[in-house]
Amino acid sequence: MSSETKSVQRSGRPRDAKARERILAAASALLDEGGIAAVTMEAIAKRASVGKPTIYREWPNASAVAMAAFLEATKGLAPADRQGGVLAALRRHLRAVAETFSTRAGRNTALMIAAAQSDSELAKVFRIHFIMKSREEGRALIELAVAGGQVRSDLDIEATLDLLYAPLYFRLLIGHAPFDARFVDTIIDAALNGLRPRLALPD
Amino acid sequence: MSSETKSVQRSGRPRDAKARERILAAASALLDEGGIAAVTMEAIAKRASVGKPTIYREWPNASAVAMAAFLEATKGLAPADRQGGVLAALRRHLRAVAETFSTRAGRNTALMIAAAQSDSELAKVFRIHFIMKSREEGRALIELAVAGGQVRSDLDIEATLDLLYAPLYFRLLIGHAPFDARFVDTIIDAALNGLRPRLALPD
Amino acid sequence: MSSETKSVQRSGRPRDAKARERILAAASALLDEGGIAAVTMEAIAKRASVGKPTIYREWPNASAVAMAAFLEATKGLAPADRQGGVLAALRRHLRAVAETFSTRAGRNTALMIAAAQSDSELAKVFRIHFIMKSREEGRALIELAVAGGQVRSDLDIEATLDLLYAPLYFRLLIGHAPFDARFVDTIIDAALNGLRPRLALPD
Amino acid sequence: MSSETKSVQRSGRPRDAKARERILAAASALLDEGGIAAVTMEAIAKRASVGKPTIYREWPNASAVAMAAFLEATKGLAPADRQGGVLAALRRHLRAVAETFSTRAGRNTALMIAAAQSDSELAKVFRIHFIMKSREEGRALIELAVAGGQVRSDLDIEATLDLLYAPLYFRLLIGHAPFDARFVDTIIDAALNGLRPRLALPD
């Protein structure tokens, strides 16, 4: 335990474990207050009372710190409530995502996607630790639905996930229309029942 | 009208149209060569042999110039080829979009979306002059399909467009999977026929 | 001759005399308000409601306009009052100069000398139209004093004028000590009677 | 004390003395090559291979750097040679000043006086570190002369110094006449013996 982490120290001043926390907290606060432009190394260092080299020791640039702070802040995903049927759970899940997207967390998500466009390393981290993780829920539900016969079994799961999630991200990023529960319902309905004329089936 | 734009000139030396062209060409070249980070006011000014104030007179910052250059470069949208049925034309259209997205133009589109995240004015311009314009094609086809009975008439057109376009943008921005003709076909198929088990109908 | 200045005009619209006045007034006001740094071509043009080329048609740069405005403002030299003896008149004259130097006109004089240091053309104009003109008075008095035997006849007049005027300019420019009537008296006394021990003679 | 300047260092990397030297050398070279107009922050930074903030950390503007460079370059005042009588030493001293004034150092002195006219802080620095320091020599000689009875004891020392130095500065700044040994002699003769008719005494 503590002897395990302490005994590694050879000599000199030990790393300050709290520094990491303070850095991420500072980055998070700056991100919320002034957007990605406010998350500069200098501002983080000042706010966290930390030397710039201390930050550079762990992250290569300010965007990376912002990403780390973002991931830290959003890692607590609300576990799905699956009662009442797989498709109902899927609907609830997407509604929750949409709701999140209309808060500051949504704004930050958009900023992280933006930051990732100019930095492939950042893109990879974001993909693995945010996108893929948040798709887990949807993927599990889709697979359940396939197993339960509520959904076709010949589907490309990844494409299906894109079909469901992408419209939310699209509206988040483009801002051309609101994402509310009605929009989520419309998307789910269209996706499930298809655009062709047909008899809509109940969920 | 042309009189509307021409007659505005009040007094003083009129703007130099060639300077504007050189600025946009320089911005475009810089964008292609080094991404959005390379599109700095100083670099544009140097490359276009233009004073910085000349740029600031028309655009408020480097991103705005990049956006203008991007829009200039992408305004020539290939008109749709509608022979062979509405749904086939829709498929061809989305395939063309996907193809564009795998070129430098796609990269630039992603960068513009990224830039728009921190600048609402930029976002507006991008929405109006790129997103909305490129949806025109899809919207026209969907409306034709509705009129022709190939597609349900109770659809929310905007949501439907999102359902079709968003997956492409999503993959462009997240890069978690390729967008190829197969992906487009999968998306179209899923969207048209729905995720539920059913008898697929021919296009 | 008037024909000499007027007849030069070949054709076209003649110069606007009022524009010249407005330019000089604007330059003068700017000089008084913000020192030489405020006298910029753009500020003059704006304030005088004049195009920049109109200014450049007559003066080569902003300092030259400032100099012209300064000379215009100071050309009205108070004629000397010579009653009560030549030396008394000389004393009154120098006191008057010192008094002028403690006003804004003195400040401006210093600024003009400063401006002249980096522009030989300006230096020449200042020398001819200000320095030499203001020395006329002193020169006349000295020559009278020589003629009247109150002052040695073997003097180099120019050097003598320097001896009397320079201390005032020096204090104006360096600001190491005030110039008041007492200082003028001290200088005159020392200059007339010499630094060596002797019996002082009455004026 | 050296402890006074050294012990101030609180924390962080100390200032780089070599950067300071390079900055002053660059400023000095630029001043000599192109006058005060050539001493721009950008040119200094480029020439000294120094970032602009490094310069701004110590000086508020380009003139201040020029002044510092000037003072650095002129701080080595030739100590006076007092053999052969106080008045002879005074004459030699003033001749030396005049000689200096006809070199580039004189040009620079004039430029510094000019720069000081628009910047009271600069004026103060110039007064203290140049004018007052260079008057020390004259003041000491005058005081010796007073003590030795070669000069009147009722003199205002400051005014007397002005009487002797000012004509040199005046000709330096106005450029209306040369300053040579003859001029210095004329000034000294006139100042010592006075302008009134009298029997000139030998030095």
Next chain:
DNA sequence: CGGTAAACGAGACGGTACGTCGTGTCTTTGA
């Protein structure tokens, strides 16, 4: 008396320098 040529105001042009900010690296002192 109508044409023409120069001066007018306005303001855009290509530039230079400003003073500030952030970058990522380095070099101190202090813990």
Next chain:
DNA sequence: TCAAAGACACGACGTACCGTCTCGTTTACCG
């Protein structure tokens, strides 16, 4: 021996003026 503090070289930012240029307009003269 590592952390904070902060100086370093660099380079982009957005602004202010420079001195030149091009507009459309005005105003005297000369043919």
